Amino acid sequence: MAHLDLGGTWHESSYRLTEIYDVTVPPGWVIALDPQPYAEVVLVQQGRLRVELGTDRVVVSPGQLVVLLPGAARVTEALGEPVEFVGFGFRIELLGSIEMSGLLGIPVLIEQPADSLTGLIRTAVERGAGESAAAALTARAYAELATAELVAAYGDVGHVRRVRTRPEIEAALTLMEQDLSGDLDVPSLARAANMSPKHFATCFRNLVGVPPMAYLQAMRLSRARAALARTDQTTTAIAASHGFADAAHFSRAFKRRYGLAPTQFRRNLLRDNTAGLWDKPRRAAPPHDGVSREESCR
Incomplete structure (x- = not known):
């Protein structure tokens, strides 16, 4: 199994x-x-x-x-x-x-x-x-x-409709999806939304439910976990391609969220996988796919 x-x-x-x-x-x-x-x-x-x-x-x-x-x-x-x-x-x-x-x-x-x-x-x-x-x-x-x-x-x-949010916030969400490895921060996301950083951060939290950098971190970790399971890339390569400063930073963040280090997570998969998981890649869904957001930010 x-x-x-x-x-x-x-x-x-x-x-x-x-x-x-x-x-x-x-x-x-x-x-x-x-x-x-x-x-x-x-x-x-x-x-x-x-x-x-x-x-x-x-x-x-x-x-x-x-x-x-x-x-x-x-x-x-x-x-x-x-x-x-x-x-x-x-x-x-x-x-x-x-x-x-x-x-x-x-x-x-x-x-x-x-x-x-x-x-x-x-x-x-x-x-x-x-x-x-x-x-x-x-x-x-x-x-x-x-x-x-x-x-x-x-x-x-x-x-169900994918999102109900301001186009400016959707522009920032799209940038996050397309550039996980980039040096993104609140000012750069605010520029994509054509808003001031403070107003952008407030609107994003009101509409999405979490601060923009917390959302970006969760998306990076979710995609990185999928890469650990579905590719043979090194932990260092996965960290770099998903926006983490280095492998140590990635490992600490991964363990806080999932309870074990990336290397242990991969070892567990290799140990338990006897039915060709590597031959069955599945598309990773971004954290906000299908999420309805009430347009409460004016």
Whole structure:
């Protein structure tokens, strides 16, 4: 069996279970929220909910699911009788702060969810009520499996728009992709964006979610890790071609991010690879592929 290095946007994202619900609300109960940075999955067990998510308006009946992805205001109201529902909130984060769940393309209303899916949701909620480390980890695992089943059955990830950001910031992102080995810094990126360095740094963080140099460092490390796995270049050559001052600087940064030195990472691949990994190159995705960015910087 091969040891496969899993890189790219989705493999490098982390799943967070943020909250669980197991509640009964009275008739007329209503909650209105501004756009939230997290997603929600709710299974109605009794009664009916009216839900608005941006321009979408649905009524959710018993046995049906409502999925609220981030990016739009949301309103939830109990109709006519007490409503029982269970569910959870979650985030999928890239580089620690870029929210990916808005890219999943799942419809708001799932009218006939599979029993396997509703079972995963109920189990996640049940386990999430526990306080132990095992309960927390199990709840997150079941919630992530439920989310994966939703994406597999209903998601439209491949058709989500790649970016929603200012053209100036996109110009800087393109420069990063094209010139990883270059001597890039905030002033040079700001020149590409035709902005002052201070304004550029503020706008970049607001739109992308991390400072520009942190984003560039993450991209360099991701691409360098792919080069370690897929080529026979020396560590020194990889460091130079990916913008690191020298092999020692590259090694320290790599170990901070991935937990082991580049040489050890490659040794592990060589030791475990028995199925021709080197003959199966895979295209490395840049850290921001598919990332939606709200145009919040004016």
